[in-house]
Amino acid sequence: MNDKILRFSRTWRVQHLLLMISVFLLIISGFSLKYSHTAIGKILIFLEGGFEARGALHRISAFLLIFTTIYHLIYIIFTKEGRKEFKALIPRKKDFDDFIKSILYDIGKVDKRPEFDRYSYKEKLQYWTISLFVLIMVISGAILMFHNYLFAVFPKWIIDLSLSFHSWIATLVIIFLILWHFYIVHLSPENFPWNSSFWDGYVDEKWLKENHYLEYKRIKKT
Amino acid sequence: MSLIYLFLIFKSCLDCHPKSIRDTLSVSIHKVLKCSDCHKGFANTPHPKIKGLCERCHSDVVEFFKKSAHYGKLKCFDCHGKHKTISFEIPGGKLIIASKCSGCHSAEGENYEKSIHFQALKRGLKDAPSCVDCHSEHYILSPEKEESPVYYKNIPKTCAHCHENRAITSKYGLPPRRYSTFLKSYHGIFLEEGIPYAANCVSCHEAHFILPASDERSSIHPDNLPKTCSKCHPGADFKFTQGKIHVEAKKEVSPHVFAVRLFYTIFISILVIGFVIHIIFDLLKFIKKRRGHE
Numbered sequence: 001m002n003d004k005i006l007r008f009s010r011t012w013r014v015q016h017l018l019l020m021i022s023v024f025l026l027i028i029s030g031f032s033l034k035y036s037h038t039a040i041g042k043i044l045i046f047l048e049g050g051f052e053a054r055g056a057l058h059r060i061s062a063f064l065l066i067f068t069t070i071y072h073l074i075y076i077i078f079t080k081e082g083r084k085e086f087k088a089l090i091p092r093k094k095d096f097d098d099f100i101k102s103i104l105y106d107i108g109k110v111d112k113r114p115e116f117d118r119y120s121y122k123e124k125l126q127y128w129t130i131s132l133f134v135l136i137m138v139i140s141g142a143i144l145m146f147h148n149y150l151f152a153v154f155p156k157w158i159i160d161l162s163l164s165f166h167s168w169i170a171t172l173v174i175i176f177l178i179l180w181h182f183y184i185v186h187l188s189p190e191n192f193p194w195n196s197s198f199w200d201g202y203v204d205e206k207w208l209k210e211n212h213y214l215e216y217k218r219i220k221k222t
Numbered sequence: 223m224s225l226i227y228l229f230l231i232f233k234s235c236l237d238c239h240p241k242s243i244r245d246t247l248s249v250s251i252h253k254v255l256k257c258s259d260c261h262k263g264f265a266n267t268p269h270p271k272i273k274g275l276c277e278r279c280h281s282d283v284v285e286f287f288k289k290s291a292h293y294g295k296l297k298c299f300d301c302h303g304k305h306k307t308i309s310f311e312i313p314g315g316k317l318i319i320a321s322k323c324s325g326c327h328s329a330e331g332e333n334y335e336k337s338i339h340f341q342a343l344k345r346g347l348k349d350a351p352s353c354v355d356c357h358s359e360h361y362i363l364s365p366e367k368e369e370s371p372v373y374y375k376n377i378p379k380t381c382a383h384c385h386e387n388r389a390i391t392s393k394y395g396l397p398p399r400r401y402s403t404f405l406k407s408y409h410g411i412f413l414e415e416g417i418p419y420a421a422n423c424v425s426c427h428e429a430h431f432i433l434p435a436s437d438e439r440s441s442i443h444p445d446n447l448p449k450t451c452s453k454c455h456p457g458a459d460f461k462f463t464q465g466k467i468h469v470e471a472k473k474e475v476s477p478h479v480f481a482v483r484l485f486y487t488i489f490i491s492i493l494v495i496g497f498v499i500h501i502i503f504d505l506l507k508f509i510k511k512r513r514g515h516e
Contacts, residue, residue: 045415108510155464156463175490189505
């Protein structure tokens with residue numbers, strides 16, 4: 001019963017790892033700029049090797065994130081596996097129904113948890129939210145990075161707006177990662193203390209049956 | 223009584239020295255002093271050389287002056303006068319200071335006299351700054367010295383004395399919070415981090431020729447902004463000048479930034495509440511299920 005099943009392929013894991021590293025570096029190097037006057041900001045700047053090195057680190061991480069995004073786009077457009085994964089991530093009406101059913105289950109109106117396919121509504125929400133975040137961050141970040149060229153094109157308030165978006169979305173990303181992503185994949189009772197599949201790709205058969213019953217059924221059939 | 227005494231003292235000095243000295247001294251702040259209070263040991267001729275004259279009474283001030291950039295180049299009386307020593311704390315005293323400094327620093331003085339600070343002084347607003355309010359009084363240092371109030375890193379704090387001072391900005395209808403809004407900007411953050419090329423107040427507002435944006439000659443008049451900004455940001459033209467430099471997330475100042483902040487404050491609050499509720503319910507359900515199994 002406790003056999004291991006490969007849930008994430010190697011490319012899938014590499015993409016996640018690149019995303020994880022770049023977002024982590026972006027968060028600490030960005031946080032230390034926004035809070036540069038505080039003690040924690042000063043410690044972070046020191047660890048990053050000074051104020052100007054902090055900026056360089058932020059830009060290098062940003063390019064890593066953009067590279068990862070391009071890698072991912074090539075993956076979901078040009079590979080068979082990628083197209084399959086992407087199709088599984090497209091939101092459907094079932095996801096909304098599952099969401100309602102989950103609420104009903106949580107408050108005790110329904111006895112059975114909804115059955116999920118490869119990606120539940122919670123995981124789809126993570127994928128699409130992070131995609132949207134990356135899009136906004138790359139655009140606003142590019143405006144800030146090339147501000148000297150864009151001063152001739154945009155009025156100053158567009159630059160201010162980009163800065164405002166950039167820092168608020170960053171706040172949102174941090175909250176989202178801790179309270180939603182970490183909770184769902186590691187800290188929630190089914191996965192506690194952590195789910196190692198992001199690293200080796202394997203999950204317990206029991207875990208898959210409990211959390212992604214429809215996918216489990218499909219795998220068993222073949 | 224003292225006047226008679228004074229007269230007697232003068233009498234002996236005035237045997238040789240012109241009477242005009244007495245007249246000058248009688249209008250100065252030192253009018254209660256006798257000649258010998260400063261000219262010690264002058265009873266005999268020839269007189270000895272005067273040394274450490276002002277220091278006898280004003281040691282604290284002289285201490286500062288000795289550390290200043292003027293020490294060795296100027297003497298006390300170059301600014302304060304010899305016998306006609308007056309206090310600068312009289313109405314119009316700040317204007318006299320400005321004219322004294324202009325004596326040597328003519329280019330700076332000329333620019334200062336065109337500035338809003340000087341115009342305000344001339345109109346009798348005694349809060350308006352003259353030279354010493356920014357450069358300090360006796361402890362005047364070169365702008366290259368780190369302790370100088372006009373050292374590039376200290377300039378914002380120097381201007382903040384008035385332009386971040388609610389009492390002064392509201393009294394004269396000046397735009398408030400110039401310092402805090404600057405500190406939050408990239409210019410402010412970079413300057414605080416000690417990046418020498420970061421803009422400080424005078425990079426845009428000029429050091430002495432400071433004028434409000436409404437004045438055509440001002441470096442921050444909308445027509446002149448492209449020139450001022452493009453000193454560092456080539457290509458910053460009229461498009462760029464739409465929007466405030468001192469950004470504040472307020473409806474009247476920066477409406478776009480205000481809207482973004484309002485939206486996210488509400489959105490993030492709702493999201494955090496939602497996430498926390500989700501976690502609580504998830505955990506409660508898990509505990510319930512476990513109990514059911516036992």
